[in-house]
Amino acid sequence: MADNLDRKAKAQAAAPRQGRGPNKIVVGGIVAIVAIIAVVAGVILADQQKKTTTTAGGSDLPAGVTQMGGPLEIAAGKSGVPVLDIYEDFQCPACSSLESAVGPTITDMITKKQITVRYHVMSFLDGNLDQISPNKQSSNRAANGAMCAAEDGKFLEYHNALFQNHPQEGKGWTDAELTTKAKDAGLKGESLTKWEQCFAGKPYNQYVASIDDQAAKDGVTATPTLKLNGEKLDLAAAGINNANDFRTHILAAKN
Amino acid sequence: MTRERMLDLVGLAARLILGVTLVVAGYLKIGSLQSSARSVQAYQLLPFDVATYVGYALPIVEIILGILLIVGLFTRTAAILGGLLMVAFIIGITSAWARGLSIDCGCFGDGGIISLEEAQRKYPIDIARDIGLALCGLWLAWRPASFASLDRALFGPRIVDSPGAPTPEPTSPDTQTSQSTQE
Numbered sequence: 001m002a003d004n005l006d007r008k009a010k011a012q013a014a015a016p017r018q019g020r021g022p023n024k025i026v027v028g029g030i031v032a033i034v035a036i037i038a039v040v041a042g043v044i045l046a047d048q049q050k051k052t053t054t055t056a057g058g059s060d061l062p063a064g065v066t067q068m069g070g071p072l073e074i075a076a077g078k079s080g081v082p083v084l085d086i087y088e089d090f091q092c093p094a095c096s097s098l099e100s101a102v103g104p105t106i107t108d109m110i111t112k113k114q115i116t117v118r119y120h121v122m123s124f125l126d127g128n129l130d131q132i133s134p135n136k137q138s139s140n141r142a143a144n145g146a147m148c149a150a151e152d153g154k155f156l157e158y159h160n161a162l163f164q165n166h167p168q169e170g171k172g173w174t175d176a177e178l179t180t181k182a183k184d185a186g187l188k189g190e191s192l193t194k195w196e197q198c199f200a201g202k203p204y205n206q207y208v209a210s211i212d213d214q215a216a217k218d219g220v221t222a223t224p225t226l227k228l229n230g231e232k233l234d235l236a237a238a239g240i241n242n243a244n245d246f247r248t249h250i251l252a253a254k255n
Numbered sequence: 256m257t258r259e260r261m262l263d264l265v266g267l268a269a270r271l272i273l274g275v276t277l278v279v280a281g282y283l284k285i286g287s288l289q290s291s292a293r294s295v296q297a298y299q300l301l302p303f304d305v306a307t308y309v310g311y312a313l314p315i316v317e318i319i320l321g322i323l324l325i326v327g328l329f330t331r332t333a334a335i336l337g338g339l340l341m342v343a344f345i346i347g348i349t350s351a352w353a354r355g356l357s358i359d360c361g362c363f364g365d366g367g368i369i370s371l372e373e374a375q376r377k378y379p380i381d382i383a384r385d386i387g388l389a390l391c392g393l394w395l396a397w398r399p400a401s402f403a404s405l406d407r408a409l410f411g412p413r414i415v416d417s418p419g420a421p422t423p424e425p426t427s428p429d430t431q432t433s434q435s436t437q438e
Contacts, residue, residue: 021409021410021411022409022410024409024410027328027409028329031323031328031329035316035319038315038319039312039315039316039319042285042288042311042312042314042315043308043311043312043315045288046288046289046292046311047308047311049288049289050289050307053289124289124290124293127287127289127290127293128287128290128364130287131286131287212293213303216293216296216297216303217303219299219356221293221297221356221357221358221359222357222358222359236372
């Protein structure tokens with residue numbers, strides 16, 4: 001009985017509401033249109049943003065680079081030597097740890113022309129860190145600085161200088177600090193002036209911006225990633241615990 | 256408290272859990288749509304350019320679905336879409352795990368550096384979380400009625416219950432059934 005009354009009351013209450021209340025199709029239509037506009041606008045904006053970053057600066061290829069997206073190669077100039085691919089972002093703390101552990105060994109093997117090293121200088125961390133960093137686009141600017149140093153054959157020196165006194169993640173570098181790194185890399189006088197002009201003009205920026213896409217296509221999702229003769233090298237899995245193990249492992253891998 | 260009210264409370268909880276998670280996940284990624292695109296590319300499941308656009312759209316879609324769930328507007332539709340999104344994430348993460356990829360799921364915009372061991376440890380946690388969230392969606396798809404929803408405030412108490420849904424009161428009279436078919 002009570003249930004019956006309740007039912008009637010509800011039916012009566014609901015019925016007129018149907019007539020006066022908002023029409024579900026209209027509300028649904030508005031929500032759908034707003035949602036579609038938001039998604040389309042967001043995708044277009046992101047696409048524009050991407051185009052802006054990948055078309056800024058010049059489209060020159062730095063010394064040691066043969067194609068857009070490709071690595072900067074420091075070749076041993078001999079056949080049969082192991083080829084080491086290194087995917088790094090200059091702002092990445094794990095890259096800094098790797099560099100302090102085996103960086104000097106890599107440099108030594110390069111100097112002795114025992115290996116060919118291909119540096120893939122990524123700058124994807126800007127995407128995460130620009131939200132907190134006081135020095136925006138630090139990975140991109142540092143990468144441009146390294147490419148400018150390559151003009152004078154000082155890529156490796158500049159690369160190593162960046163990992164010296166490596167800043168805390170999210171802090172990055174100011175342009176002045178990146179110029180100091182050029183001096184640390186041994187650029188002086190006319191070479192330094194040329195580096196500064198290059199750094200200001202960013203002739204290699206489109207190359208720098210092309211590396212991340214190629215790395216993602218190569219399946220590299222994190223830095224540092226090492227590949228030895230094209231095969232992914234996981235240091236822990238390979239039982240490499242120190243710089244000596246590293247050297248032995250690399251040199252044993254004849255190409 | 257009647258059984259119906261209990262179920263309405265469960266509905267509210269499901270809405271808030273799934274809705275708030277979606278909004279937070281979307282909000283953390285929307286500031287960097289380029290990173291979001293990278294996270295989707297990292298799964299290597301979609302063609303590269305398709306993954307890029309999915310990555311751009313995903314945070315926005317998550318926020319829209321999350322807001323609809325939190326306010327309880329078009330709860331069933333939002334819950335089905337949100338639940339399907341979770342199923343897609345579960346498939347993606349499982350597939351990444353099976354292929355031995357060491358990626359961060361990118362669920363909350365983190366992404367980036369991760370070791371294989373860390374990835375292997377995190378995959379099951381991510382999957383378990385997404386299964387829980389998918390169940391919230393499933394519940395709301397089955398029974399979208401809940402407390403404090405705009406569906407109820409705008410369209411009346413029962414209108415969101417489509418004929419296919421089990422009515423909370425077994426003795427529901429014909430008047431209500433016919434009313435609900437107007438959806």
